[in-house]
Amino acid sequence: MRNFKVILPAVFLLVLLGLLLPLARQWAEGGPFISYRADLRRTPLRLYWKDDHNQRFKSLEGLKKWLDARGQKLVFAMNAGMFDPGFAPQGLYIEARKTLVPLDTTSGPGNFYLKPNGVFYLTADSSAHICQTADFRNDGRVTYATQSGPMLVIDGRLPPAFRAGSANVQIRNGVGILPDGRVLLAMSRKKISFYDFASYFKKAGCRQALYLDGFVSRSYEPAAGRPQTDGDFGVIIGVTAPKQ
Structure with missing residues (x-):
């Protein structure tokens, strides 16, 4: 006994x-979040949609293989915005200074049109920005841009439509700008409300943050044991480094 x-x-x-x-x-x-902080002064970050044969990358694995063949290592990646049934970006998409899809200022159903929606964009001086759609202006220095919605954080505040305890939960991914100018890329590990997801960016210090997409979201971060390589997307955001 x-x-x-x-x-x-x-x-x-x-x-x-x-x-x-x-x-x-x-x-x-x-x-509860997968995240990556990218310093654009040291880390290449850009948006990807199609390869040099005009074929969509589709998955994180597709992008990884394409970069591998060009001597680049994919460090972190996730889907970067919503898309239409043909997998074209929904709303503004700029790649290498070329506007491939125009800004969408109309109204409609779905998360993309939850106002205010916004634009995440990079400029020629290697800086990142997020603004509301109505405030976006391209002065010719915008190198990459993706439009999505809703905004998660606006001037340090959560949109008043977000409510604590909301039953509207989903896997979510988004992007924010940290006080030091770094880009915060994040995806929830579990289903989460807009309020809780936006609160994550606010607590991190982001004064501006933008929702990118929901249940289809995937992230690739092998250094943290998160090597997801599947998915079927439109635009992908990727951080790269030269292969050793």
Whole structure:
């Protein structure tokens, strides 16, 4: 009986440890969010839609293979905006200074048209910006841009339409600008409300943040044990580095 009493707590502790380790590992890897902070002064970041044969990359694996063949390593990637049934970007899309899809200022159903929506864009001086759609102007220095919606953080505040405890939950990914100018790319690990997702960007210090997409979202971050390579997207945002 004494042996039984000694063994039982030990077994209980092992079971408890087995339950807690995955949770501890998740928090160590960034908790409920997968994220990457990109310093554009040191890290190449751009948007991708089609290759040099005018074929859509489709998946994160498709982009990875294309970059591999060109001596580039994909460091982090995720889908970068909504798309129509033909997988063309929904709303503004600029690539290498060329406007391939014009700005969409109309109204309609769905998350894209939740006002205010906005634009994430990069400029020739290697800086990143997010603004509301109505405020976007291309002065010829915009190198890449993707439009989406809704805005998650506007001048440091959450949109008033977002409510704590909302039952509208989904896997979500988005982009924000940190106080030091770095780009915060993030995806939720589980279904989450707009309020909670936007709060993540606000707590990180982002004064502007933009929702990119929902349940189709995928992220590629092999350094953190997140090498998702599937998906079927329109535009993809990717951070690269030269292959060693």
